[in-house]
Amino acid sequence: MSGIYAGQMAGDEHASSEAGPGAVVPSFSDLTALPDLSHDRARAGPVRERRPVYVDLLPPCNAGCPAGENIQAWLAHAAAGRHEQAWRQLVADNPLAAIHGRVCYHPCENVCNRGHLDSSVSIHSVERFLGDLACERGWRFEAPAPTGKRVLVVGAGPSGLSAAYHLARLGHQVEVRDAGAAPGGMMRYGIPSYRLPREVLDAELDRIAAMGVVFTCGHRVEDLAAERDEGDFDAVFVAVGAHLAKRVDIPVRDAATMVDAVSFLRDVASGESPAIGKHVAVYGGGNTAMDAARVARRLGAQDAVIVYRRTRVQMPAHEQEAEDAEREGVRINWLRTVNAFDGPELRVEVMELDESGYPRPTGRFETLAADTLIMALGQVTESAFMRTLPGVQFDGDGSVRVTESMMTGCPGVFAGGDMVPGERTVTVGVGHGKRAARNIDAWLRGDSGLRPAKHPTATFDALHLWYFGDAARRRQPELEPAARVENFREVVGGLTAEQATYEANRCLSCGNCFECDGCLGACPENAVIKLGMGHRYKFDYDKCTGCAVCFDQCPVHAIEMFPEPR
Known part of the structure; x- marks a missing residue:
């Protein structure tokens, strides 16, 4: 008996005479009356009205990944040091881990719940580590049994490569045809090597080719219907990139040098060194404009200036791209449009925002020094080769209309990546390729291709943050700005294994049990049963009172309280 209760009983003046000589009986007349536990509403009692259930919610990082990666799952393997398992979990959705760890704009990190606590998990840097490790150790994909079906993929960019990989994993024979001299699309010819070293790109491509995927490069598809018939292909996936530069009428003197950014970046990626002079202007505000300006600096331009008609907030370029450009000495002139180019002078008009936030001309002009003007006003798709296909519909910009399954109006012909309306990034393209591959496989098998609905997303306010301590984000090493512009060395380095x-x-495992044993230790009725490492727990409802202590203890909201079935 505890000292507290012993003292109360010994000093009680109302001991019963019926208890025998020397006996002391406590009186509880000074305590609060016992509650009626037969009408439990929220917590516990003999009549349980709620029961705990283990649930799996969708982590926001998974929900925010355009490639559809199970980020939380491969992070868990990586956290435990199971690197090959982590990589294999990752490439179940995305075959280009080393590439994505470098060039993806990681929208997953923008929605990471850890960002509300201190800073988001550096998902892309762990992805890069795993991808680089796979290249270093020669990890390979497993080839399944063949199905006997043949699929043609047109375009060897991110979307086409993703589709080819997933189709091959499903057992289909795949041929990829591309007009370029080597596969990779915009990853090879549009993303500079200081962001994506070519040896990394080639290592990822070699792994896909080792699965039996056939690459036919230097082959421009002119008539898709004819090539499908001649090759006896059962299905087609079209993923030609947006390589055609948008045009705008600008008065230009004959001697002035004006090039489009796509051609400029392609030439440099192919080993050429265009003569651009000491002063270069880039017209546009997207990621391609930033790359063109940064490449110009590496080619010897003393001054590289970006001319953009809107404000910094309205600029489509990723914030990190613009910051890197400015750190490397690129100047950005906001609210300016090009009026005329008479090299070595560029005439620009000053703009002002009206009440609706739209830029309007002011009639005021400025002159900038420019030996070369690089046009980076966006790209459009090349889809004329699909015009002979019956049922295919196009939008005004040449992009192809597709259904939810990514199939065009022509049966068996699917399209994705830059070919369809939407955001044009490597990660979006890879996601399109995976989705198309699964739907092509379903179509070839005569299946609907419908996938189960996703779980609700685990929100930050549902987590119990007392469990987690502060943990600062690890930063990747970077070259100093002055050293960057001297060559095309990779700017951002990788993380060590540690x-x-x-x-x-640092991952919070939002919405999914990671076996912390909190519920097991907190349950007052021993109603939680541990099933063994990797198998989580189950509830013994014969013991459970519905007190919700386990719910309160779970740091990641992997337990939910549901009304008791009646």
Whole structure:
């Protein structure tokens, strides 16, 4: 008996005479009356009205990944040091881990719940570590049994490569045809090597080719209907990139040098060194404009200036791209439009925002020094080769209309990536390729291709943050700005194995049990049963009172309280 209760009983003046000589009986007349536990409404009692259930919610990082990666799952493997398992979990959705760890704009990190606590998990840096490790150790994809079906993929960019990979994993024979001299599309010819080294790109492509995917390069598809028939292909996926530069009428003197950014970047990627002079202007505000300006600096331009008609907030370029450009000495002139180019002078008009936030001309002009003007006003798709296909519909910009399954109006012909309306990034393209591959496989098998609905997303306010301590984000090493513009060396370095493991362990495991044993230790009725490592727990409802202590203890909202079935 505890000292507190012993003292109360010994000092009680109302001991019963019926208890025998020397006996002391406590009186509880000074305590609060016992509650009626037969009408439990919220917590516990003999009549349980709620029961705990283990649930799986969708982590916001998974929900925000355009490639559809199960980020939380591969982070868990990486956190435990199971690097090959982490990589294999990752490439179940995305075959280009080393590439994505470098060029993806990681929207997953923008929605990471950890960002509300201190800073988001550096998902892309762990992904890069795993991808680089796979290249270093020669990990390969497994080839399944063949189905006997043949699929043609047109375009060897991100979307086409993703589709080819997933189709091959499903057992189909795949041929990829591309007009370029080597596969990779915009990853090879549009993204500079200081962001994506070519040896990394080639290592990822070699792994896909080792699965039996056939690459036919230097082959421009002119008539898709004819090539499908001649090759006896059962289905087609079209993923030609948006390589045609948009045009705008600008008065230009004959001697002035004006090029489009797509051609400029392609020439440099192919090993050429265009003569651009000391002063270069880039017209546009997207990521391509930033790359063109940064490449110009590496080619010797003393001054590289970006001319953009809107404000910084309205600029479509990713914020990190613009910051990197400015750190490398690129100037950005906001609210300016090009009026005329008479090299070495560029005439621009000053703009002002009206009440609706739209830029309007002011009639005021400025003159900038420019030996070369690089046009980076966006690209359009090339889809004329699909005009002979019956049922295919096009939008005004040449993009192809597709259904939810990514099939065009022509049976068996699917399209994705830059070919269809939507955001044009490597990650979006890879996601399109995976989705198309699964739907092509379903169509070839005569299946609907419908996939189960996703779980609700685990929100930050549902987490119990007392469980988690502060853990600062690990930063990747970077070259100093002055050293960057001297060559095309990779600007951003990778994490060490120790750093990658630490960063992966910062994941909060939102909405999914990671076996912390909190519910097991907190349950007052021993109603939680541990099923063994990797198998989580189950509830013994014969013991459970519905007190919700386990719910309160779960740090990641992997337990939900549901009304008791009646």
